[in-house]
Amino acid sequence: MKLFGHDVTGLPKALVFLAAVLLVSSGLCGLQLLLSNNATGGWPFFIPLGLIELAAMAISAVGILVVLLIWIGSAIYWSIANPEESDPKSLFDSSQDSEHNDPE
Amino acid sequence: MIPIGSHPVWHPVFETLAYAAGYAVFRHLRSNQGDVVAEPQRWTVLAAAAVGALIGARLLGLAEQWPTVMQAWNQGRILALLISPGGKTIVGGLLGGWLGVEIIKRLSNIHRRTGDLFALPLCIGIAIGRIGCLIAGLADDTYGKPTTLPWAVDLGDGIGRHPVQIYEILFLIALGFAVSTRAKLPEGARFRIFLSGYLAWRFIIDFIKPQPLMYGLNLIQWTCLAGLALLTADWLSGQKEQHEALRA
Numbered sequence: 001m002k003l004f005g006h007d008v009t010g011l012p013k014a015l016v017f018l019a020a021v022l023l024v025s026s027g028l029c030g031l032q033l034l035l036s037n038n039a040t041g042g043w044p045f046f047i048p049l050g051l052i053e054l055a056a057m058a059i060s061a062v063g064i065l066v067v068l069l070i071w072i073g074s075a076i077y078w079s080i081a082n083p084e085e086s087d088p089k090s091l092f093d094s095s096q097d098s099e100h101n102d103p104e
Numbered sequence: 105m106i107p108i109g110s111h112p113v114w115h116p117v118f119e120t121l122a123y124a125a126g127y128a129v130f131r132h133l134r135s136n137q138g139d140v141v142a143e144p145q146r147w148t149v150l151a152a153a154a155v156g157a158l159i160g161a162r163l164l165g166l167a168e169q170w171p172t173v174m175q176a177w178n179q180g181r182i183l184a185l186l187i188s189p190g191g192k193t194i195v196g197g198l199l200g201g202w203l204g205v206e207i208i209k210r211l212s213n214i215h216r217r218t219g220d221l222f223a224l225p226l227c228i229g230i231a232i233g234r235i236g237c238l239i240a241g242l243a244d245d246t247y248g249k250p251t252t253l254p255w256a257v258d259l260g261d262g263i264g265r266h267p268v269q270i271y272e273i274l275f276l277i278a279l280g281f282a283v284s285t286r287a288k289l290p291e292g293a294r295f296r297i298f299l300s301g302y303l304a305w306r307f308i309i310d311f312i313k314p315q316p317l318m319y320g321l322n323l324i325q326w327t328c329l330a331g332l333a334l335l336t337a338d339w340l341s342g343q344k345e346q347h348e349a350l351r352a
Contacts, residue, residue, distance in 0.1 A: 009147045013147055015151035019155050020154065022158055024116060024123065026162070064155065068155070
């Protein structure tokens, strides 16, 4: 039985985007420093970057969990509803391979 | 001694540039060379790589700060530590991403080797990210040990240090050329050349980083050894499968 990799790109695309946001926002130590420099008048920034970073981390982390749950749930449902199409032998055939080896 | 100082403000800028450049190169390669899997499978693999990398990078980063983690646990501040900035490692990200892809491929019955398109983008992305690490200086835990060599860098504390990030960028340029060779290689070989090359490099270069040691090696070096052992087992398994396929 195959669970993932059906003709769905929206959920994995969302996961990639959210993971990238979480990776960047969880490393924004530099932008926090921007804020502290701003407090001393060193930088012309007037927005609380620490809060933006925290919000990005929280939203992306929750988003990842939600998308993962939806993806796993829909994949399990799809596999149960279409047991024959879950046959692993049907994943690639020669025509698909040649088609996808061609440059776009 | 070359004065650089410590400017952590630039780290996230270069980290974001690294992801963007890596993705742009990946798209360019996929467009020019084609792909061994269809678009939905490719996005499935990308998602598994991204989530695996996220978990691996953070877990190994936290493991490196084990005393701080234990202290936070004892004080009931573990959530604050988990969402604190920094504390990610490239080695953890690479191995976590690789593991994530292998798991999703098994779940999805994807039998093709899908990593070749990632090899060059990873070289370029890590090299750009390392510029940020160098400029971040002492705020980033990736600086080198003190040295009296003429190309030593001063990260703001008046001490000349090995510019380990520049060493790594030069190595990644060479590795990038190696994985971009036009020679016909077996499917998956370019990614395995990249991963084994990078893990071996980190095992060596980390000897000139001032990190706490356990039995003579730091945590990243132990992880590199484990990763290389996994890669060897994977390569041997692939050889065995090929041999059996030929016999059949």
